[in-house]
Amino acid sequence: MHRKAREPSVMTRFIFFRTQQALVTVFLVTAIIFVIIRLVGDPTHLMLPPEATEADRALLRDEMGLSDPIPIQYLRFVGDLVQGDMGTSYRFRRPALDVVMERLGATLLLTSLSLGVGTLVGIPLGVASAVRRDTVVDILAKGVAIFGQAAPPFLLALLLVRLFSVELRWLPTSGYGSFSNLILPALALGWYSAAGILRLTRSSMLEVLGSEYVKMARIKGLPAHVVIYKHALKNASLPVLTFMALQFGILMGGAVAIEAIFAWPGVGKLILDSISNLDYAVVQAAVTVSALIFVGLNLAVDILYAIIDPRIRLG
Amino acid sequence: MVDETGERPRHVDVPVATGVTDTSVAVKAGQRSTFWLKKLQVGFALCVVLVVIVACALSDVLAPYDPIAISLGATLQPPSAEHWLGTDQLGRDILSRIMKGGQVSLLVAFTAVFLAGVIGGLVGVIAGYVGGVFDAVAMRLADVQFALPAVILALVLVGAVGSSLFNLVIVLSLANWARFARVLRSETLSLRERGFVELAKLSDASTTRIVLRHILPNVMSTFIVLATLDIGIIIILEATLSFLGLGVQPPYPSWGTMIADGRAFLEQAWWISIFPGVVLILTVLSGNILGDAARDRLSPTLSTKW
Numbered sequence: 001m002h003r004k005a006r007e008p009s010v011m012t013r014f015i016f017f018r019t020q021q022a023l024v025t026v027f028l029v030t031a032i033i034f035v036i037i038r039l040v041g042d043p044t045h046l047m048l049p050p051e052a053t054e055a056d057r058a059l060l061r062d063e064m065g066l067s068d069p070i071p072i073q074y075l076r077f078v079g080d081l082v083q084g085d086m087g088t089s090y091r092f093r094r095p096a097l098d099v100v101m102e103r104l105g106a107t108l109l110l111t112s113l114s115l116g117v118g119t120l121v122g123i124p125l126g127v128a129s130a131v132r133r134d135t136v137v138d139i140l141a142k143g144v145a146i147f148g149q150a151a152p153p154f155l156l157a158l159l160l161v162r163l164f165s166v167e168l169r170w171l172p173t174s175g176y177g178s179f180s181n182l183i184l185p186a187l188a189l190g191w192y193s194a195a196g197i198l199r200l201t202r203s204s205m206l207e208v209l210g211s212e213y214v215k216m217a218r219i220k221g222l223p224a225h226v227v228i229y230k231h232a233l234k235n236a237s238l239p240v241l242t243f244m245a246l247q248f249g250i251l252m253g254g255a256v257a258i259e260a261i262f263a264w265p266g267v268g269k270l271i272l273d274s275i276s277n278l279d280y281a282v283v284q285a286a287v288t289v290s291a292l293i294f295v296g297l298n299l300a301v302d303i304l305y306a307i308i309d310p311r312i313r314l315g
Numbered sequence: 316m317v318d319e320t321g322e323r324p325r326h327v328d329v330p331v332a333t334g335v336t337d338t339s340v341a342v343k344a345g346q347r348s349t350f351w352l353k354k355l356q357v358g359f360a361l362c363v364v365l366v367v368i369v370a371c372a373l374s375d376v377l378a379p380y381d382p383i384a385i386s387l388g389a390t391l392q393p394p395s396a397e398h399w400l401g402t403d404q405l406g407r408d409i410l411s412r413i414m415k416g417g418q419v420s421l422l423v424a425f426t427a428v429f430l431a432g433v434i435g436g437l438v439g440v441i442a443g444y445v446g447g448v449f450d451a452v453a454m455r456l457a458d459v460q461f462a463l464p465a466v467i468l469a470l471v472l473v474g475a476v477g478s479s480l481f482n483l484v485i486v487l488s489l490a491n492w493a494r495f496a497r498v499l500r501s502e503t504l505s506l507r508e509r510g511f512v513e514l515a516k517l518s519d520a521s522t523t524r525i526v527l528r529h530i531l532p533n534v535m536s537t538f539i540v541l542a543t544l545d546i547g548i549i550i551i552l553e554a555t556l557s558f559l560g561l562g563v564q565p566p567y568p569s570w571g572t573m574i575a576d577g578r579a580f581l582e583q584a585w586w587i588s589i590f591p592g593v594v595l596i597l598t599v600l601s602g603n604i605l606g607d608a609a610r611d612r613l614s615p616t617l618s619t620k621w
Contacts, residue, residue, distance in 0.1 A: 025458040032459055039475040139352065150600035152551040154558050155574060155592045158581060162589070166582050253464025257555050261578075271467060272559060275474035287471060291462045 015303055022299045029291040030081065030284070034074050037280050047090050077284075086288065087281030091274070096281035100267060100289050106176065107266035110185055110258065111251040115244060117190025118197050123233075123240070125194075126201025130209060131228055141198060148195025154257035157188035161261075174263040185262045189254050193247045200243050204236040238305065245301040249294040357608045360601035367598050371417035380408035382415035383566050391584045401586040403576060413591050416568035417598075423480060423563070424549045427487035431549075432542045434488060435495025440530055442496065443503025444522070454500070457493035465490045465552055473561045483562060487549050495541055502534045536613035544606035547599040554595055570595045 044057040044066075061067045065076060080087065086097040121144075129141035164184060165173040175181045208214060209232055217227045256268030263269075267286050274282040370377060379399075386406035394401045400409035442450040460468065472486040506512060506529070515525050550570075556562035557571025565572070570591045577588030 021458070024455060025462050028455060028459045029462050033471060036471055036475045146600055146603065147596070149603055150547065150596045152554055152595070154555060155595065158574065158578065158588055158592065162581050162585055249461075249464045253466035254555075256466050256470065257558060260559060268467075271470060275470060275561075283471060283474075287463065287467060290464065290467060294464070295462050 011306065014306055018299055018302055022295045026288070026291055026295050029295075030078070030288050031074060033284060033287045034077060035070060037283050038070055038073070081288075086285035089274075089279055089282045091277055091279045091282070096279075096285035097289075099282055100270065100285045103265055103267045103270045104289065106264060107252065107255055107259070107268060109182070110189065110255055110264060110266060111248060113182060113186040114189035114251050114255075115193060115247060117186050118193030118247065119244070121190070121194035122197025123201050123237075126198040127205055127228065127233060129198070130202045130205035133206065141202070145195045145198045145202075148191050148198075151191070152257075153189050153192050153254040154261060156191055157184065157258055157261045160184050160188055174261065176263065176265055181262070185258050185264060189251055189258050192254060193244075193251060196243065196247060197240060201236065201240050204239050205232060208232045208236045238308065242301050242305060245297045248297055252290055252294065353608075356604050360604035360608075363597050363601040364605065367417060367594065367601075368421065370414050371421055374411070374414035374418050378408075378411035378414045380411040382407060382411040382568055391580065391587075393584070394586055400590045401584065403573075403587045404580060404584070409573075409586060409590050412568045412573060413570070413594050416570050416573055416591065417594065419480070419563055419567045419569045420550060420553060420557075420571070420595075421598075423483055423487065423553050423569075424546055426484045427491065427549050427553070428542050428545050430484060431488035431491040431545065432495050432538060435492035436499050436534070436538055438492070439496035439499030440503045440526060440534060443500035444507055444526055444530060450500075453496060457496050460490065460493035465548075466555055469552060469556055470559070470561060473556060478556070478561050478564055480563065480567070483553065483556070487552060490552065491545060491549060494545070495538070498537060498541060499534050502537055503530055506530055506533055540606065540610045540613050543602065543609050547602040547606070550595065550599050550602070 044060045044064075048056060048060060058067070065073060068076075077087070084097065085095065086100075088094065089096045089099050092099050125141045125144065129138045132138055161173050161184060164171045171180055171184055209228075214227055214232055217231050218224070222231075252268070255264075255266060256272060258264065259266045259269040260272060267290065271283060271286045273279075274286065374382070384407065386402070389398070389402050389406040390404055392398055392402040392406075398408050398410070400413065402408055403412070438453050442453040469486050469490045472489060473482065476482045476486070512525060512529050515529055520528075553562055553569070554571035554574070557569045558575045560572075560575065562571055563569035573591040574588045574595075577584065577586075577591075580587050
């Protein structure tokens with residue numbers, strides 16, 4: 001079974017199987033979200049002035065296709081979806097997908113920067129913590145991890161605002177556009193993933209450091225830092241890579257509150273506003289795009305993983 | 316898949332480093348030197364959890380003030396002998412509100428973890444044991460939950476059904492059942508091939524009986540570990556929803572809404588947000604420490620990530 005993984009046909013089958021599985025997942029996400037947001041309520045109440053009659057509303061519902069049965073509505077939605085049309089936002093009077101894509105950049109900037117912060121803090125601390133296990137370094141690193149995993153990003157954001165914006169007046173409390181606006185949101189969001197990355201790097205490194213080939217490399221007389229960074233970290237980084245793809249989804253969730261706090265014009269804040277305004281099309285488009293990104297990222301990492309490490313079970 | 320030695324093969328979706336090995340060359344010395352630290356941690360966590368649970372559960376008796384009584388003569392007071400943790404913009408006592416808010420937050424979190432665990436656990440065990448269509452459908456549904464960040468899924472759900480306490484519990488468990496399902500499914504898959512299950516099958520035990528008598532007791536320890544680790548996650552999720560105004564609604568206080576209340580007063584009255592925040596962090600932190608300790612003891616091979 002292990003040997004077979006090197007044959008191209010198995011790999012192709014694996015990629016095909018995982019891709020198809022990912023597509024099914026995204027398809028199911030759209031269907032489930034579609035049904036859920038149809039439960040929300042009648043958007044015509046918000047779209048028409050309060051003096052509008054029931055007949056006016058019925059006319060509008062017909063026009064928007066809301067009076068058809070939900071399965072018919074969904075089929076129409078899927079038909080439009082494959083053509084890249086996710087409906088029209090009644091609030092912005094523009095295609096919902098355009099509204100989402102406009103905001104996507106801000107969210108991706110925030111999340112990738114946070115992941116960057118998480119990686120830059122998490123991996124070196126995780127390595128140091130594993131190499132100097134049970135020393136002060138290790139205890140401090142564990143403290144960082146335990147605290148980071150217990151503090152929700154929105155709370156950390158408030159603490160940072162209090163310290164850096166209110167007390168020290170170094171950084172702006174909110175806004176978007178300049179680099180100084182980026183620092184606090186990225187730190188607040190990045191801390192949480194730093195904690196997870198640190199923990200996993202540590203346990204992964206400990207495992208690799210205990211393996212025979214690392215002992216062998218040391219016995220051969222290679223200096224410790226070469227063994228740690230070249231031999232051990234390279235192998236320990238595989239699970240960390242998968243974890244980072246998962247982190248990205250968690251960061252996108254955490255971004256909702258962070259965007260709300262820092263008035264960050266991203267997808268998270270858009271979803272929040274669109275839910276309270278019953279803007280169906282935008283919620284649907286935003287959730288679909290989030291799911292596509294997250295599922296796509298995990299698919300990419302899985303495939304990459306299978307290519308790098310032929311030992312893993314395929315299919 | 317049948318293991319002659321009776322060792323359970325682990326089925327992990329993604330290969331991942333699990334736990335800590337004791338064979339590391341670099342770190343042989345001083346291995347046990349932090350053992351006392353771990354004990355100290357667990358002791359600390361137990362104390363925090365006990366104090367928080369007792370203080371919140373008995374808040375109606377123990378709280379020094381009425382948590383929702385507005386007192387316009389005593390607004391925004393800093394911590395003092397009278398109000399240990401100060402008062403908020405409506406003159407309500409922060410300590411009393413933290414206790415009452417904790418009652419709501421913890422009740423919602425515990426119920427949601429229980430519900431998520433029971434639904435996810437049963438789905439996972441049945442999917443693992445029965446397989447077939449049920450398994451396929453259940454696992455695709457789990458994929459859906461994993462494909463969306465919990466906050467976003469919960470936001471959309473709450474937006475749809477409204478945020479009563481009851482709905483909140485349902486939404487939180489719907490956003491968290493899949494981890495239980497996946498982990499317990501793979502446990503069941505390996506248990507199914509074990510000798511004692513084969514024997515039970517040979518002696519004509521019904522599927523229900525095998526699942527109830529042989530599978531469930533054996534996945535219980537994993538279930539407990541998962542549930543303990545999940546409590547912190549759900550407390551944070553509930554606080555996030557409440558912070559965004561879609562969780563626990565007034566007049567009930569909750570930790571998340573209290574933190575949100577204090578946002579506008581971060582400058583003049585930091586204590587409104589910070590104290591509930593500190594209690595939230597301490598509670599989640601202690602829950603996580605206990606969860607880790609439970610994992611180390613009950614199922615050390617369980618991966619830290621899912």
